[in-house]
Amino acid sequence: MGQIHNGSNPFPPAGSLLSGAEIIWATLVGEGVRDVFGYPGGAILPAYDALRKFPIRHILVRHEQGATHMADGYARASGGVGVAVATSGPGATNMVTGLATAMLDSIPIVCITGQVSSKVLGSDAFQEVDITGITLPITKHNYLVTRAEDIAPAIRDAFQVAKSGRPGPVHVDITKDAQQAIVAFDFEAAAARPHRPHPMLRATDESFQAALDLLAQAKRPVILAGHGILQSNAMREVLDLAERMHIPVACTLLGLGAFPASHPLNLGMMGMHGETWVNQAIQQADLLLALGMRFDDRVTGSLKTYAQQARKIHVEIDPSEINKNVKVDVALIGDLGAVLRMLLPSLPPRDDTSWIEEVNAMKGTAAVRDIQNLPDTGHLYAAHVVNDLWRQTGGNAIIVTDVGQHQMWEAQYYKHEHPRSLITSGGLGTMGFALPAAIGAKIACPDKEVWVVAGDGGFQMTSPELATLMQEKLDLNIAIVNNGYLGMVRQWQEFFYEKNYQSTPLLSPDFVKLADAFGLKAVAVRQRSEVIPAIKAAQKHGGGFLIDFQVEKEDSVYPMIPAGAALHEMIQRPGNPLVETAADI
């Protein structure tokens, strides 16, 4: 098979005889893939043997879960498709969490696994597991490929499925004998047929008119800005809509960055840990314009009391999301950018800014979040850390968070000005996501400053990927928000389980020594005055750098809507040093 490839001609001409293993890489190259995250093993060895012939950078991970999160972070940072590779059996089952994470957040990744030979499928052969059976409900689609001639069509189809419509993860399981067989390869002939849009996509003249009528009548409209804005690259259109009609914008967690944080119309994050005025504005709104968001329970609180006075327009690409949680008045089902481009020319004029003024008045003094200038009380709060990180990076870094309290503090105190600058596991809430996803993001965007923000709990779930970071010589900074607890669970125990801190106090290794063992630079920070110097040192270092921020142990995320409570029944910030009073300003 060596006759086909040499370094100068990585892409074989049509009709070349290739092994299935070579076809895997040739097809990936054809799809524009340059970086692949993976871990070799028996059933995928033919593919790894052929890898050297192709211009693909392979990032060796330390656990296949890491490979999937890296592909995920790569996709979120770049807007492209991330690719992960693993062997059969345990290699494949380790990918399950990453696939589910990508599924819940609609991230286009393609995961390729080796499988035992088709002759022994179903016989419990060594490292055999029914992985397509396992991944069926957590992928957008999956394939079991047993013939070499089906590899290229399956992979090309996988890319199309991953990217099209509502994006999502796709899994291709390829038997070892299919990798070993030699067949003619024709990249063009293997092209996926044109994408078949969901037949229930629909935005008619009538529904446009109905939406325009609602917009024209609205006195208190609010835009709910979701992840779909990023997926559809509709930032410009949403900005246009909001500015032309003076509509305030509330973001979902995954929608942060879709609308500039500094924009006067941006209210901030909605939902369980959104600021009070954001949720108040939604509760008092007479029109909700939901753009690429799915009324998740973390956003709505109790559905019975959710935005009762509001008519609702839902712009969404997935018809199965319409009326799923919240019954809407008008549904415009299709690609968000395309729908808005059709809507924008006919927008009714609206100059009324009284509603915005009303919303701004709701903010009161709580809106002044200049915590930088608060007096140093000797306590180090996570909010300080995140806020300083925001200032020090100029809001221009890609922040990749884990899941828990730090994730919410990040969402509250880091002002995301740019799209794709926050990478976080929203739907599945996968602890251990941050470090590998950040590695993926850094590989996708090598010129961007990338920071991991993780808790001490989640960080320990995937910390072996520090070795991957070092092996790939990545300039990646890590901020551990270390409070000695599984903090968000502790917070729930505090609020809802009578402070029964069962199994949440957490002994961690000395993160500085841990980093040192992997070859990273590291410092521990215990004082507020040390925060900015540490961040500066990390920025200057130009390699892996870890900061162990040892923050206040029993701090909680405020405000908070208890699960199932109404949006306006928030637990407010108590009188802790982070609550600004008029005297502080």
Next chain:
Amino acid sequence: MNHTFVALVADKPGVLTRVASLLRRLNFNIVSLMVGRSEKANVSRMTIVAEAPPAAAHRITAAMYKLEEVLQVDNVGRRACVILEMALIKVAANAETRSRLFELAKIYRARIVDLAPESMMLEITAGESKIEGLLELLQADDHEVLEVSRSGRMAMRRGHHTSRVLEALDDSGPQTDFDVSMGRAAGPTEEAQEELHKDLLGD
């Protein structure tokens, strides 16, 4: 309530699992699910009866269409259609009881498809209620029902309505085995989409 869907799907391994898994995920019970070949090669036809809240129909339809190998879904519950089910019923029978069973079978238009010294097998193709009626009557009449096998509903719309997807397949249909196996075919016609949209926002 019971919802009845007719789905055209690619005839390949795993499709049944995908459809069943979707309903399992939504926590809806499958009352019956019939699969067989359709009039077109490589396309299977399913009739699915699922127990779900009245408003769930559009969500099931929308979710089914998200499966790559599903070509068309028709919620036939509210449409004019023929819905039939077949049952095989084995009843204990001897020389004394046989004639009474013959009589019952005749009234219900069931056929005797097997006769043994101590049993008899009836085949009935009818609407659900008629089959239930026969079973109840057999029991009320003290006939010992030994085995029952029911096919579940099969549904087809009345009149000129056809599976237009299949017509479309003739024009722009799959060219290769792989296309068929991946369910890459034309979607429903505009008319069918109109109906889908009504389903979606109707209730």
